[in-house]
Amino acid sequence: MEDCSSSHVTEAAPPKEGEAADALSDNTYVSTAGEGEVTLDTSIYGYIKQDLFTSEIFKVEIRNLPKFIGFNDLKKFLAKHGLNPHKIKLFGKHTFAFVTFKNEEERNKAVKMVHGMQWKGQVLSVKLAKPKADPIQRKRKQEEAEGLLGQPPSKQAEGNDKEEPPSVQIANVVTPLWNVPYEQQLKRKEEDVVAVLQRLAKEIASTNRAMVPWLFEGKGKQNRMCCPLEAICPSPTQTEYRNKCEFLISVGADGEDKTIGFRLGKYKGGSCAVVGPAEVCHVSAEAKKVVHAFQKFIRSTPYTVYSPEMYEGHWKQLTVRTTRTKQAMAIVFFNPQKLRETELGALKNSMKEYFSEGEGKDSGITSLYFVREGQRKSPNVEDLPCELVAGDSWIHEELLGLTFRISPHSFFQVNTAGAEVLYSAVGEWAQLDQDSIVLDVCCGTGTIGISLAKRVKKVIGIELCQEAVEDAKVNAKLNGLSNVEFHCGKAEDLFPNILSALVSPKVTAIVDPPRAGLHSKVILAIRRAEHLKRLIYVACNAKAAMNNFIDLCRSPSNRVHGAPFQPVRAIAVDMFPQTTHFEMVMLFERVDYNSQQQMNNQKEALSSS
Template sequence: MAEVSSVPAPGIPPVGEDERSTELPQDSTMEESQSSDPSMYRYIKNDLFTSEIFKVEIRNLPKFIGFNDLKKFLAKQNLNPHKIKLFGKQTFAFVTFKNEEERDKAMKLVHGMQWKGQVLNVKLAKPKADPIMRKRKQEGSEGPPSKRTEGEEEEEEQPLSVQIANVVTPLWNVPYDEQLRRKEQEVVAVLQRLAKRIGNTNKAMLPWLFAQKGKYNKMCCPLEDIRPSPTQTEYRNKCEFLISMGADGEDKTVGFRLGKYKGGSCAVVGPAETSHVSAEAKRVVSEFQKFIRTTTYSVYDPETYEGHWKQLTVRTTRTGQAMAMAFFNPQKLNEEELDALKTSMKHYFTEGEGKDGGITSLYFVREGQRTSPNPEDLPCELVGGESCIHEELLGLKFRISPHSFFQVNTGAAEVLYSTVGEWAQLDENSTVLDVCCGTGTIGISLAKRVKKVIGIELCQEAVEDAKVNAKLNGLSNIEFHCGKAEDVFPIILSGLVASNLTAIVDPPRAGLHSKVILAIRRAEHLKRLVYVACNAKAAMNNFIDLCRAPSNRVHGAPFRPVRALAVDLFPQTMHVELVILLERVGYDTQPPGNSGSQQQQPGP
């Protein structure tokens, strides 16, 4: 699970996150940074969070350094950058921070420091130009638009339903068997690459790797057949919709963005004909769109930063409940006007025309004056219905709050968690560490067969849900801790003396913090680790650090991959969950039934 509220659907930006707020230039040049056109920087306002206003440029970096080298260097100075982007053959970088204090601290500490023979130069950097304004300016200076290619003309001529399907569900017209084959091939490539990387970082494993690669198509471990999603359509239980001008010209439209902001497009298409959105969510969107069109408030315009209605998040459950979260920028409206709007919204969906829309939990989220990139920090007010919704999974009951993480495909999540439980090889003496536990789904699903479960999660709301969920299911052998995994996990590990200890980690897309990996490596009594990766490429560094040879930085015997499997939680897209079982080198085990896994032999 994730330490963020959710993993958005393809083509959907994160909840409440301005697309430019954390993105550094992909093709930035010094000339662009020095642009003097004020219209290119209209988004730099005090009431919008963007790390671009806390940005520095570091010059004279050592040659041949990479992103991780610079990140580790800054971490040694106790600096926590928000984003890093290297340029000029890695000789200078733009680095943004979350606040002015961190930025100024970086300038004071790093400027004049010597690193690998180079004296670093740090200065303030101008923010990145607004992508859509830059595009407008370029189009204005280039004269008449260039002739479209045949492919572009063909795309423009396609119905909007096809265009949006190509954006949010790019495999919608590919047979499901072929989708699974493509995803499995992606996982094969990941495991082949991991085999090479492990060999480069742990020479002692080379004889073992040579044997593994010979048996398993150059992979580091056996890969079991991909497990399909029980349902291939209408499977998403959470979707985040933008509110903008419709691509069909209709104002106040709730849907998915047809293009990317940096590509110059803000238009959206409704989800009515998309295959992955549930019928219940489509009904909520339809009713909410009708409501906002009855109001006098305009949609939020990301070009001018004016307007109000910004986003609608919809969560649905198999138990027939639906949560709607309306993101609204108050601009200069007073509290009386906002109260009147919330009252009318409540009336519309509880007594008025929208009462049959299926909404059982209605929230109003105030989007202005953001001081944090985290959407859960936004004021979130219940205006109608129950405060939470409830779902059933593997015969268990779960409460879900607005910002709590819950896998977006409930049926496939049951397949995933069943696999995790099988691979963890648990018994009544086992202690399970559930890292990035969200609402506690994995730990709770395993609790009845083990001695103890300890969950760790960043989101306070999710932790509260997890505690309630444990009680709902009559469990007393489970506890939850709120905090950053890199802070909490080492403390918990150091105090555990359990002989049969297993960790299950299901982190956000970026993977686990390096401090968590180092703590896992140090805890030699932790012999088995089940890693669930929603983005295997992003988690690659985690896998490598778990398996690399011991060093001054990495203490404890390494792990090595024993078996792997993909579970399809995202039909019609190329996304897939990868499950890898890793075991400590020298740990001797034979999984029950020997279902595809090889017996671990003492270390190489």
């Protein structure tokens, strides 16, 4: 599961992890087949250094690809010839692609092997490609030409005919609906859900013709949607609702150094400047208090902010988590560069003293963590070890009368009051009893499954983050539950075996996946397990989950086994007021072909009589 709201503002640095170019103007090419090297303009490719990994310097362009090939087709083709690409990005209606490799040897091997090769009647052409230009450096050249270089970002904005103060600019970035009346916000989101359900109706009609009569019968009553849509559930609180915020540490929009806040724009748009959250409406007062105290602390240290442009400096990010129980967790991300362990130890000691006994004592922080971030290719944030500097190891939150322990990397819905509304709807729609078994997929700290456990026979949770699984197990004990178990791993690896081992006729799956949706292997396992009759899908990005919805409902085939599902009802819950995001809940039920055929026969008999 993921936080989908716009306050999740951690942006990638320059394309050091092999991001393919998304604009052709950023790339120039040398002629063929691997002879010669690419000459770079160092003023806009400054992020490329010998001691930093980036697959951008091992990039090629493959031209004249066959029509209608996709990402997987090209990946399999290259693998068939012993090539292991790092990144692939298709362009021009998939007629050419940028492909990066992990080293020069692999890149040169690809050039020599693939150039001139035939694939589906097409003769492939391979050229070396320059890396993507650093957007910050490119913007600096533009500013220099326009006479804006050296001015604070807010002044540069004025030079671009933007006269709003930074507080308004940042509100427009992280809470784009802040000046829209709440009833209108809800109406907009409900219209977005209608569009999703109307599109799904069309997709089902084209991928499962057996459902067309059923769709046709309901469409007139449902405004061309695939199922009835209930009224959107508003958030109980529309401001100061976030219990987790990720703040960047950078230069302020006013030019002031060591500022903690939200980024004014995206790195790829050429911006590193941040604006503090003091006037942002969805951040809690408790979180703002922590930010204020932490900003004072880092300004008292000799260490600079980290520059994603130059890969220099130290302070990177501050994550703040708060709870109804008045606990606060602060997690600071710091790049040690070449500092000695003694220097890092002194810094952590001064941090502990500042927030335990010094000026920061009244900040409200009850749990303080320090995370080292290295210069080389970064792992997932969840893989970075957190070092407890001061206070408790966890914070605790209360939800639906239950208590939940939360670790630094564990997922927990960012709107606690909204989560109670969401989980109540899920519990109502699940139609559970004491014989039911609930599969809680992408369960995080176990909130959904634990909230339903007393009403069912058993709950089985699956979650990728080890910290979250440990929290979930503790949370089951904290709430006196013995009928709950949790498994750590990828849902696509664990779910099929767990599901096939269950023979109960009363199995209900509740899935709350990341914004990209469930892995196709999970969907295929759901389709195969025909004893699974009901599925509740919680989508934080309904458009991204569309392929999951389609695969749940499409006709059986060589790839998709088992009777399809059909959407029965849908509802939106506004978990992210002041933004364009929301959660959508859909109930799917397995199609009973026998009953459906009997109904169709009855209708045909009535129409012919």
